[in-house]
Amino acid sequence: MEFPVFAPSSVCFSSGKGGVGKTSISINTALALVDRGFRVLLVDGDLGLANVDVMLGLSVQTTMRDIIANDEDPRTVLVYPEPNLAVLPASSGVPDMVNLGPEDQAVIGQILQVLSADFDLVFVDVAAGIGPSVLWFNTVVHHNVVVITPDPTSITDAYALIKVLMRDHNRRRFYLVANMVRNEKEGIQVCQGLIKVVKKFLNVEPEYLGFVPRDNLMARAVRDQVPAVRSAETGKADEAIRKLAARMARGL
Amino acid sequence: MKEKKAKKDFCPHGFPDCPILGEIRDLRDACARLSHQVETDGLTGLYNYRHFLKALETEMERSRRLGLPTSLIMIDIDHFKAVNDTYGHEAGNRVLQHVGSIWRTHTRKIDIACRYGGEEFVIILPTTRLYRAVNTAQRLRKTLEEKELPLADGTSISITASFGVDACDPKENCTEEEFVDRVDRFLMQAKSEGRNRVCHRGSHGKTLTTELSREEREALFASKPGD
Numbered sequence: 305m306e307f308p309v310f311a312p313s314s315v316c317f318s319s320g321k322g323g324v325g326k327t328s329i330s331i332n333t334a335l336a337l338v339d340r341g342f343r344v345l346l347v348d349g350d351l352g353l354a355n356v357d358v359m360l361g362l363s364v365q366t367t368m369r370d371i372i373a374n375d376e377d378p379r380t381v382l383v384y385p386e387p388n389l390a391v392l393p394a395s396s397g398v399p400d401m402v403n404l405g406p407e408d409q410a411v412i413g414q415i416l417q418v419l420s421a422d423f424d425l426v427f428v429d430v431a432a433g434i435g436p437s438v439l440w441f442n443t444v445v446h447h448n449v450v451v452i453t454p455d456p457t458s459i460t461d462a463y464a465l466i467k468v469l470m471r472d473h474n475r476r477r478f479y480l481v482a483n484m485v486r487n488e489k490e491g492i493q494v495c496q497g498l499i500k501v502v503k504k505f506l507n508v509e510p511e512y513l514g515f516v517p518r519d520n521l522m523a524r525a526v527r528d529q530v531p532a533v534r535s536a537e538t539g540k541a542d543e544a545i546r547k548l549a550a551r552m553a554r555g556l
Numbered sequence: 557m558k559e560k561k562a563k564k565d566f567c568p569h570g571f572p573d574c575p576i577l578g579e580i581r582d583l584r585d586a587c588a589r590l591s592h593q594v595e596t597d598g599l600t601g602l603y604n605y606r607h608f609l610k611a612l613e614t615e616m617e618r619s620r621r622l623g624l625p626t627s628l629i630m631i632d633i634d635h636f637k638a639v640n641d642t643y644g645h646e647a648g649n650r651v652l653q654h655v656g657s658i659w660r661t662h663t664r665k666i667d668i669a670c671r672y673g674g675e676e677f678v679i680i681l682p683t684t685r686l687y688r689a690v691n692t693a694q695r696l697r698k699t700l701e702e703k704e705l706p707l708a709d710g711t712s713i714s715i716t717a718s719f720g721v722d723a724c725d726p727k728e729n730c731t732e733e734e735f736v737d738r739v740d741r742f743l744m745q746a747k748s749e750g751r752n753r754v755c756h757r758g759s760h761g762k763t764l765t766t767e768l769s770r771e772e773r774e775a776l777f778a779s780k781p782g783d
């Protein structure tokens with residue numbers, strides 16, 4: 305099957321295991337890249353339990369679903385929390401959206417292609433698990449970022465995700481971000497552990513992209529609906545995220 | 557409808573107790589009984605496989621005309637053989653009746669619950685989207701799990717089943733066989749993921765994690781930080 309590949313650099317954030325921080329990290333990294341002069345489109349690819357809009361405190365009227373169902377103009381559905389950050393919201397609690405059929409995929413692919421023309425970077429925050437929509441989003445982007453935590457189930461699920469993407473979808477370049485670690489040392493250690501196993505069994509070598517320490521600022525950000533890098537406070541987490549963004553800005 | 561019936565029951569000679577009329581009535585009843593027998597499963601009272609095939613064809617045609625999807629739930633009772641072996645065939649039959657009555661009472665009037673064969677069942681949900689069908693399957697799974705079946709000896713057993721669900725959009729142009737095949741694969745998935753669950757297109761199964769070899773697992777756990 306032929307998939308569209310978006311013109312600007314596109315990145316998918318996935319994890320296998322849920323709740324490891326995909327949404328927090330994609331939002332904050334997107335904002336940090338906006339600060340570096342990028343125009344970023346953030347796509348809520350969690351089609352069943354969308355929450356990018358909630359985390360950013362946006363009020364959303366129309367979503368990706370309206371584009372598909374009612375032929376709504378994709379551009380009118382975008383929400384701009386900041387001039388250089390656009391969010392393409394998804395709808396929550398609509399299980400039929402999770403089960404992307406081939407036609408829906410084709411439509412979403414076209415939507416993303418049309419929208420991405422106005423941006424330098426497209427981020428897709430996907431759902432947990434390895435359902436069809438997760439795999440599909442992972443195969444239409446340029447780069448696959450996999451978020452992990454020191455939790456063994458997160459590492460096993462990330463490995464399973466990489467295995468499927470590699471074996472069934474021929475993806476070969478993966479970037480790891482370690483979240484909820486104590487410090488950079490632990491971040492590197494957690495990623496290196498997974499890299500070693502992936503290299504041994506799957507014969508591809510994921511790259512360490514960065515870490516985000518466990519930081520109350522991140523948790524509070526969700527409650528206050530203000531992302532950590534936009535919060536008045538500064539802490540370890542937003543410093544690490546800016547470092548991650550700098551890595552991405554230099555090119556993946 | 558009513559007029560037609562009155563007409564049929566009217567004896568042209570005006571005999572109040574016309575024997576021919578009585579015979580016609582009997583034949584009509586027998587005919588209805590037989591056609592009911594032809595399409596139902598004697599044990600469970602659900603529709604049988606034969607009727608299922610006919611009904612699926614009709615519903616998918618309706619689907620094409622209305623532009624709405626048809627959903628299908630396929631169900632297999634977990635460890636049915638073990639029930640038979642442990643408690644005997646009589647208990648096995650009771651189990652089939654028990655689940656059959658749950659499928660019937662916990663679905664809508666328009667849904668078509670059938671015994672597919674053996675301990676397999678299939679329910680057609682006409683003009684129903686996938687997520688509603690998944691909800692229905694989840695409800696059936698839960699109801700069955702919670703409703704213990706009392707046995708003759710005073711004990712009771714709890715029965716579970718595995719479910720595969722999918723919807724066929726008329727735009728897909730898929731055949732009945734392809735559709736059944738697809739749903740059957742989700743049922744297989746539910747079985748292989750450990751039974752007593754509902755699998756469908758969106759269910760992110762644990763299949764992949766369980767697909768890891770022992771060597772991979774060991775390597776991953778060895779790589780855990782802190783050692």
Ligand SMILES: Nc1ncnc2c1ncn2[C@@H]1O[C@H](COP(=O)(O)OP(=O)(O)OP(=O)(O)O)[C@@H](O)[C@H]1O
Nearest residue numbers: 322323324325326327328432517518519522523526
């Ligand atoms: N570095 C961190 N330190 C502390 N808390 C964090 C950190 N990263 C994320 N969290 C918290 O963990 C929770 C889950 O984060 P988030 O929603 O971003 O994860 P997710 O992977 O997108 O989840 P889902 O799989 O449900 O989409 C949130 O409450 C968030 O505030």
Ligand SMILES: [Mg+2]
Nearest residue numbers: 326327350430
């Ligand atoms: Mg999320």
